Amino acid sequence: MGYGGAERLTMNMGPQHPSSHGVFRAILTLEGETVVAVDAVIGYLHRCHEKLSETLTYTQYPSIASKTDYVAAMTSELAYVRAAEAIGKIDVPKRAQYLRVIAAELQRVASHCLWLGTWCLDMGGALGGGATVFLYCIREREDVLDLFESLTGARLLYGLHQVGGVRYDIPEGWAKKCRATVDKIDGRIDEFEAMLESNAFFLARTQGVGVASRELAQEVGISGPLLRGSGVNYDIRRAEPYSSYEDFDFKVPVEAAGDCFARYRVRMVEFRESIKIVRQALDGLPAGPISSRPGVKSVGQVRIPKGEAYARVEGARGEVGCYLIADGSAKPYRMKWRGASFSNLAILPHIIPGHKVADVVAIMGSVDPVFGEVDR
Amino acid sequence: MLSAIYYFVVGFIVLNAIIGMVTYVTLLERKFAARMQSRIGPYRVGPHGLLQPIADALKLMMKEDVVPQAADRPVYNLAPLVFLIPCMLIFATLPFAPGLGVADLNIGILFFLAVSSMEIVGLFMAGWGSNNKYALLSVMRAVNQIISYDLPFVFAALVPVVLTGSLRLSDIAAAQPDFWRWFIFYPVLGQLAFIFYIVTTLAAENRVPFDILEAESELIAGFRVEYSGMKFALIQLGEYAHVIGTSFLGALLFLGAWGGPGPASLGPLWFLLKAMAVFLLVTWIRWSFVRIRVDQILAISWKFLLPATLFLLMATAVVVAAKGPMSV
Numbered sequence: 001m002g003y004g005g006a007e008r009l010t011m012n013m014g015p016q017h018p019s020s021h022g023v024f025r026a027i028l029t030l031e032g033e034t035v036v037a038v039d040a041v042i043g044y045l046h047r048c049h050e051k052l053s054e055t056l057t058y059t060q061y062p063s064i065a066s067k068t069d070y071v072a073a074m075t076s077e078l079a080y081v082r083a084a085e086a087i088g089k090i091d092v093p094k095r096a097q098y099l100r101v102i103a104a105e106l107q108r109v110a111s112h113c114l115w116l117g118t119w120c121l122d123m124g125g126a127l128g129g130g131a132t133v134f135l136y137c138i139r140e141r142e143d144v145l146d147l148f149e150s151l152t153g154a155r156l157l158y159g160l161h162q163v164g165g166v167r168y169d170i171p172e173g174w175a176k177k178c179r180a181t182v183d184k185i186d187g188r189i190d191e192f193e194a195m196l197e198s199n200a201f202f203l204a205r206t207q208g209v210g211v212a213s214r215e216l217a218q219e220v221g222i223s224g225p226l227l228r229g230s231g232v233n234y235d236i237r238r239a240e241p242y243s244s245y246e247d248f249d250f251k252v253p254v255e256a257a258g259d260c261f262a263r264y265r266v267r268m269v270e271f272r273e274s275i276k277i278v279r280q281a282l283d284g285l286p287a288g289p290i291s292s293r294p295g296v297k298s299v300g301q302v303r304i305p306k307g308e309a310y311a312r313v314e315g316a317r318g319e320v321g322c323y324l325i326a327d328g329s330a331k332p333y334r335m336k337w338r339g340a341s342f343s344n345l346a347i348l349p350h351i352i353p354g355h356k357v358a359d360v361v362a363i364m365g366s367v368d369p370v371f372g373e374v375d376r
Numbered sequence: 377m378l379s380a381i382y383y384f385v386v387g388f389i390v391l392n393a394i395i396g397m398v399t400y401v402t403l404l405e406r407k408f409a410a411r412m413q414s415r416i417g418p419y420r421v422g423p424h425g426l427l428q429p430i431a432d433a434l435k436l437m438m439k440e441d442v443v444p445q446a447a448d449r450p451v452y453n454l455a456p457l458v459f460l461i462p463c464m465l466i467f468a469t470l471p472f473a474p475g476l477g478v479a480d481l482n483i484g485i486l487f488f489l490a491v492s493s494m495e496i497v498g499l500f501m502a503g504w505g506s507n508n509k510y511a512l513l514s515v516m517r518a519v520n521q522i523i524s525y526d527l528p529f530v531f532a533a534l535v536p537v538v539l540t541g542s543l544r545l546s547d548i549a550a551a552q553p554d555f556w557r558w559f560i561f562y563p564v565l566g567q568l569a570f571i572f573y574i575v576t577t578l579a580a581e582n583r584v585p586f587d588i589l590e591a592e593s594e595l596i597a598g599f600r601v602e603y604s605g606m607k608f609a610l611i612q613l614g615e616y617a618h619v620i621g622t623s624f625l626g627a628l629l630f631l632g633a634w635g636g637p638g639p640a641s642l643g644p645l646w647f648l649l650k651a652m653a654v655f656l657l658v659t660w661i662r663w664s665f666v667r668i669r670v671d672q673i674l675a676i677s678w679k680f681l682l683p684a685t686l687f688l689l690m691a692t693a694v695v696v697a698a699k700g701p702m703s704v
Contacts, residue, residue, distance in 0.1 A: 128584025
């Protein structure tokens with residue numbers, strides 16, 4: 001990318017910037033206020049996850065896997081244990097599958113809460129209406145985290161999933177509390193929509209901004225709400241059901257516009273659909289064991305036979321995949337993550353040029369990257 | 377000589393009152409915003425956080441004053457003062473009660489509007505002198521925005537002037553002697569002018585949704601990104617003084633200034649309450665909207681606000697020509 005030209009200004013946005021959602025560096029080339037080119041620089045949060053997984057056993061790593069995408073920690077745990085289960089052909093009891101679904105969908109709600117809050121923070125500023133939406137959203141996310149805390153004892157990195165099932169059954173009274181929480185959040189989503197969609201300034205900032213066409217979206221290989229916001233009806237929960245997703249009745253929202261507002265709409269509908277799935281799963285929660293394997297007693301307890309598998313789940317940000325090669329020992333031979341944020345980020349250089357500086361943060365927020373997952 | 381001393385003393389008192397008010401208005405805003413966001417707000421320093429502004433001021437005074445190496449030092453150092461002085465000067469012509477003020481000029485409102493738009497010089501110096509790309513972008517936006525919003529701001533503020541037939545602020549206040557004769561209740565014209573006044577005030581004060589120069593999510597802190605310590609405090613002080621000044625002006629132009637029940641000595645108190653009501657209205661808007669983009673801001677100003685306020689001013693002139701100005 002040429003930085004030359006007397007009329008051009010090169011501006012470094014990040015890696016420490018209020019709207020970089022972690023540590024992302026965008027080298028913007030500006031003509032006045034208009035961005036003509038953007039170079040994305042990543043790698044500031046690399047923690048050698050894939051190498052690390054070779055040194056940790058199948059019982060240890062799920063808790064570490066949650067650190068890839070720390071905003072939706074349940075997702076990567078699930079992808080990892082599903083890959084291990086696929087190689088070992090390990091059954092997962094129905095109750096555990098339902099509990100996994102509840103965890104995954106609550107996690108989606110929590111993650112979208114944070115997305116909405118931080119995105120509005122990007123557009124509205126820490127000293128404005130954005131901060132107000134942010135604090136409302138954090139309030140809702142905290143409620144979900146309370147549920148996770150009483151389920152797993154942790155609020156950020158859970159370690160709920162294990163090969164063969166889940167580690168913890170829901171405690172007494174949890175289902176009731178969970179229902180009350182999702183009912184509350186359901187009502188609050190109406191409030192968010194009323195607050196944002198009747199706001200002309202919000203619409204002006206999101207509609208027609210950062211348009212990713214259907215072709216571009218498929219070319220670049222984005223997934224999740226971004227892909228559905230560009231008019232592609234694709235959801236792994238529907239296309240390739242796992243963990244009994246075929247038992248539940250839910251809609252896959254699709255918007256054709258491909259702009260920031262379309263992505264927002266997709267996620268707002270997903271909020272409601274996730275809540276619907278949680279309710280259905282709680283209603284139909286079967287009795288029985290929560291794991292097909294005995295409880296964890298030692299770290300080297302789980303041995304996976306030789307083989308390899310790719311398992312993917314629909315995370316809050318898109319397809320989270322884990323490619324695992326097992327060699328028969330208690331540790332994987334090799335592991336590779338397919339981070340949803342990493343692939344989604346690739347769309348930025350295609351959709352940012354031509355927009356104003358202010359739109360850069362709006363578009364970046366609508367992509368919803370988590371840099372733990374980008375850099376791993 | 378005597379009058380010089382008189383003005384000096386009065387000016388000194390008003391200046392310090394304003395500075396004291398600014399510190400406590402920040403607390404008011406923080407408490408108000410906190411309530412909007414289901415928070416409590418400052419609570420630890422003193423009862424109900426009442427000493428928080430003092431703690432903030434002390435903190436800012438003790439902070440290290442960092443000057444970037446590449447900065448244009450004289451411009452950088454002078455900018456906070458150049459910014460602060462017009463923001464303080466706007467209080468010079470503001471009467472707080474009949475006869476209570478520094479100078480009740482016969483062109484009071486003109487002085488107010490002229491001086492308040494001079495703050496752009498300080499802003500520009502701050503952004504240019506910092507030698508920072510974010511600051512530079514911020515002042516580019518500032519110049520755009522302030523030029524586009526000063527005209528509608530002036531036109532909106534001139535509606536009560538035309539209705540009164542005087543540029544003297546105390547005359548405008550005196551033309552609204554009782555509740556139903558406040559200019560905000562003047563049929564159609566008053567309400568429209570008040571709405572335009574509030575909108576353009578938001579832009580002139582650089583507050584969300586028009587705070588594109590500060591824009592902390594894009595430009596970090598805009599023109600003051602390189603400022604710290606007392607220089608930062610001066611800029612902040614100037615900004616809040618400007619906000620309070622325009623709130624007082626709004627209360628004076630539209631809400632009947634110091635008129636209110638009770639003896640006349642309560643006048644300043646009523647005036648203060650009304651100004652704070654205007655301030656809270658602006659704050660309420662600030663904490664509920666997202667920021668709009670620079671090109672949208674310019675489009676709103678030139679395509680809508682400017683013609684609308686101009687038309688409003690002409691309509692007011694026609695009404696006044698037909699009915700004569702309100703009796704002073």
